[in-house]
Amino acid sequence: MPAFADPSDQEPCVQWPLPPDCLEAQATAWAPEPGPLRLGVMASGAGSNFEALVQACRQGNLQAEVALLVVNNSGCGAQQRAERLGIPCQLHDHRHHPSREQLDRALVASFQAAAVDLVVMAGWMRVVTPTLIGAFPDRLVNIHPSLLPSFRGLDAVGQALAAGVTLAGCTAHLVSEEVDAGRILVQAAVPVLAGDDHASLTRRIQMQEHRILPLAVALTAQQLGEPD
Template sequence: MASGEGSNFEALVTACRQGPLRGRVLQLVVNNPGCGAQRRAKRLNIPCTVADHRLHRRREDLDGVLIETFTAAGVDLVVMAGWMRIVTPRLIGAFPSRLINIHPSLLPSFRGLDAVGQALAAGVTLSGCTAHLVTEDLDGGPILAQATVPVLNEDDRMTLAARIHAQEHRLLPLAVALAAERLRDQG
């Protein structure tokens, strides 16, 4: 699931095709028609569905479309790779312990929107990203993996976000592998 440029989506596809992640990206869903992620999916030959959130009155209705799409594709794990929408219990319940999110902070610090700005405003010297399982507690699910970056004196939102984003590309495939291993262990 992606809303923007899709670089985390592409990092997952690359990790599957070139290693180290053993798996396949079966489907991409975007909520912004014409976004970068949609163009990447076409270039990478990955099926892409547009589920424009603006066409649904309720979040649950959008999540119903997501459930149908992922069920039809036969996915095992669902990854929110820059999905800029809050999901509902309907989607979470359809994929319990199988819905992964990447967030640009060291959770539990700086949940929600503008985590990078929150970190800068708080004056922290260390930031990073967290991959976690999605629960009804916003950015509060079990942590799968984290990566850190220093916050430099000259950092602004753009420079810090760029360093965090580079770590997301490395961390997300690892988190997907860890989540898949958890599923195998649970039977």
């Protein structure tokens, strides 16, 4: 949800959607010439964050294009969305690779062949290795359904409900070798309401994921474009 400035704040807060001129400057800061930033997306399930990225690009909220989707589950919702949206999609079934490293080598080859600049893990339910992380240093973004560093790993929503917290949320972060521990880019808080179950809380968290993930991509591009 948008954050609004407080006169007492020493630093400006983040607001989404950002003004168009600010978004354009962020998303094109590291974009190669000619053309917009090319995104690769990884998904294992329904693919709602993948579609949110595509729509952000097509609506002009993000100066980028999704060049390739990779899925690891044949027939998953993300693959069906790619067919409907006209986005190239490749299947890399982890069951056909004897190790995580071999799977990641196949992913790197696909993204490099598609001339991808940034890679987004949008519900990729596999632990990645240095093979993938090293191929896209500071250019591999993940979305996680908790306010990291709380509730890392699988079923973060279930972990939050079991812990009895009153505030949940989501985090977009850079990927590091330690799971869900990379540098945080953007977060959004979601209150846990009385009577919330796993499904209802997940739906509200996903609404915020769809908002912050395009912003995280733009911020990553901006940071890559800044001088050392």
